[in-house]
Amino acid sequence: MGIGDRLEGFTSNMKHSAQATGVTVFTAILRILTGLVLGYVFGIVAQELMGFGSLGILLFVVVTTAAFYKVSSEWTLLKVFLFDVFCILVLQILKMYIMLAP
Numbered sequence: 001m002g003i004g005d006r007l008e009g010f011t012s013n014m015k016h017s018a019q020a021t022g023v024t025v026f027t028a029i030l031r032i033l034t035g036l037v038l039g040y041v042f043g044i045v046a047q048e049l050m051g052f053g054s055l056g057i058l059l060f061v062v063v064t065t066a067a068f069y070k071v072s073s074e075w076t077l078l079k080v081f082l083f084d085v086f087c088i089l090v091l092q093i094l095k096m097y098i099m100l101a102p
Helices: 003-050 054-074 077-100
Strands: none
């Protein structure tokens, strides 16, 4: 095994590691953004139901983001993306219900 083979193996290993790291970082960012959106929605709903201030919304956002990040720790990028699509569909259904309800 010559120096050329070692160098080629090293570069291919680095390329694979960089791609895996990129996917992992993108998945973590997507999980955080999803948690922030869920927390904001739940915070606004709780504010309307209970009537607390903006500090309560902030608390809901932080707690929901941390809880979602912990729950989705084993999820792959595809699972997080499918969860986001499902949430978008549910929110569209709720929006249609609110707009059509008497």
